Amino acid sequence: MLTVCFAIMGWFLSGKHRYFGQINLGCRSAAHDATGYRRMNNALLDSIKKRRTQYALGKTLPHAREDVAELIREAIKHTPSSFNSQSSRAVILFGQESDKLWNIVKETLRPIVPAEAFPQTEAKIDGFAAGAGTVLFYEDQSVVKGLQENFPLYADNFPVWSEQSGGMAQHAVWAALANAGIGASLQHYNPLIDAEVAKTWDVPSNWKLRAQMPFGSNEQPFPEKQFMNDAERFKVFF
Structure with missing residues (x-):
């Protein structure tokens, strides 16, 4: 199975100093499904x-x-x-x-x-x-x-x-x-x-x-919230 690794490279701030480097975000399967984030049980979200x-x-x-x-x-x-x-x-x-x-x-x-x-x-x-x-x-x-x-x-x-x-x-x-x-x-x-x-x-x-x-x-229930299509708002590259 294909595995994809992710990293961010650029300028980062540490205290009052800036440095250029890379942050490795880890790897995951390219077969990751669209609902996978729900398994994270993200309380903040x-x-x-x-x-x-x-x-x-x-x-x-x-x-x-x-x-x-x-x-x-x-x-x-x-x-x-x-x-x-x-x-x-x-x-x-x-x-x-x-x-x-x-x-x-x-x-x-x-x-x-x-x-x-x-x-x-x-x-x-x-x-x-x-x-x-x-x-x-x-x-x-x-x-x-x-x-x-x-x-x-x-x-x-x-x-x-x-x-x-x-x-x-x-x-x-x-x-x-x-x-x-x-x-x-x-x-x-x-x-x-x-x-x-x-x-x-x-x-x-x-x-x-x-x-x-x-x-x-x-004092009143919330109406259902409407969202525009994700394709119009986001670009994701793997």
């Missing part, structure tokens, strides 16, 4: 599949607030970042504090959104406020600036890498919440609400707000 957008949120959590806060912290803490810079930050709001956030959003949008369209906007915001809490995701710009100063060759890349790290942190939290039976969605009312939010919760000026994630109990 199972969690990722559970992550769905939930707009019908409730205030009843299946776990204690302290445990949910720890879950969020751990998810962000173990998210990768360029040069291990750990630039992601978060403010976690529960109960009335979360309600306060969505009231800020509502009152910020009230003079901006046309009067005839505001009831729809208000209903959407009230849906987020119906949840048990909200995670505010930030990226620390002082960390980004420090990296730019210390590694000028990559100065233009660090803001991009920071955003990528922030996106991974958001996804990690979302998947972790889903795996814990907690619904969530991802919203972006920044930068309109930045100043008032920073003032209300004494957020450092070097923290840049990137997203808001309302979460709570799942």
Whole structure:
């Protein structure tokens, strides 16, 4: 039976140093079937599949607030970042504090959104406020600036890498919440609400707000998710 071996060759990062080398990924049979990955019992992939957008949120959590806060912290803490810079930050709001956030959003949008369209906007915001809490995701710009100063060759890349790290942190939290039976969605009312939010919760000026994630109990089932054809998205070469 034909056996194929795999390797990746290129530049790799070790601490603050880069080196060129090869990582051997091992070998497997070329007759590997399309459903083989299911035999791996990949818990991470199972969690990722559970992550769905939930707009019908409730205030009843299946776990204690302290445990949910720890879950969020751990998810962000173990998210990768360029040069291990750990630039992601978060403010976690529960109960009335979360309600306060969505009231800020509502009152910020009230003079901006046309009067005839505001009831729809208000209903959407009230849906987020119906949840048990909200995670505010930030990226620390002082960390980004420090990296730019210390590694000028990559100065233009660090803001991009920071955003990528922030996106991974958001996804990690979302998947972790889903795996814990907690619904969530991802919203972006920044930068309109930045100043008032920073003032209300004494957020450092070097923290840049990137997203808001309302979460709570799942009050409606998820519809079946539709996917485009894999052939349109992926190219695999053996």
